[in-house]
Amino acid sequence: MSIPTPDPQSAPSVTDELVAANQEYADGFTDPGMDARPVRSVAVVACMDARLDLHRALGLELGDCHTIRNAGGVVTDDVIRSLTISQRALGTRSVVLIHHTNCGLLNLTEDFRHELELEVGQRPSWAVESFKDLDQDVRQSIERVRTSPFLQHRDDVRGFVFDVTTGLLREVAPA
Numbered sequence: 098m099s100i101p102t103p104d105p106q107s108a109p110s111v112t113d114e115l116v117a118a119n120q121e122y123a124d125g126f127t128d129p130g131m132d133a134r135p136v137r138s139v140a141v142v143a144c145m146d147a148r149l150d151l152h153r154a155l156g157l158e159l160g161d162c163h164t165i166r167n168a169g170g171v172v173t174d175d176v177i178r179s180l181t182i183s184q185r186a187l188g189t190r191s192v193v194l195i196h197h198t199n200c201g202l203l204n205l206t207e208d209f210r211h212e213l214e215l216e217v218g219q220r221p222s223w224a225v226e227s228f229k230d231l232d233q234d235v236r237q238s239i240e241r242v243r244t245s246p247f248l249q250h251r252d253d254v255r256g257f258v259f260d261v262t263t264g265l266l267r268e269v270a271p272a
């Protein structure tokens with residue numbers, strides 16, 4: 098196997114653009130000398146949605162928090178894995194969960210998984226974790242964090258829905 102050499106005639110791929118942007122970033126970069134432990138001892142679990150700029154939306158600075166993102170901002174086993182490491186190895190105590198309006202998962206059902214299986218001949222080991230009710234899914238996510246035996250800190254867990262049209266967070270009361 099050989100790595101294809103980029104054709105100088107072809108337009109740069111988006112990855113090429115990102116690598117070029119990194120070059121500029123590194124040119125102006127100075128080592129902030131930070132520790133890996135988040136300064137504000139908080140882990141934020143959020144949807145991967147491209148419209149959600151977590152740091153700006155929450156007034157966070159570099160080094161302040163852990164951000165754990167996936168489709169939907171759902172608390173899956175892998176999110177529990179990251180939260181466990183975040184708390185036990187890197188000292189975070191608070192958990193903030195963020196779903197958002199107009200989420201792509203609102204339009205999916207578990208049929209997605211079934212159709213995928215029919216197409217590729219293999220059933221994915223993961224659930225789609227789609228939802229119809231944002232608030233209910235936030236409450237479920239809060240509950241999954243609060244009942245995880247692996248986490249050290251389960252008292253400061255709050256969940257929100259971010260409105261992609263206003264930029265505002267709305268808190269969801271736990272179950």
Ligand SMILES: [Zn+2]
Binds near residue numbers: 144168170197200202
């Ligand atoms: Zn989303």
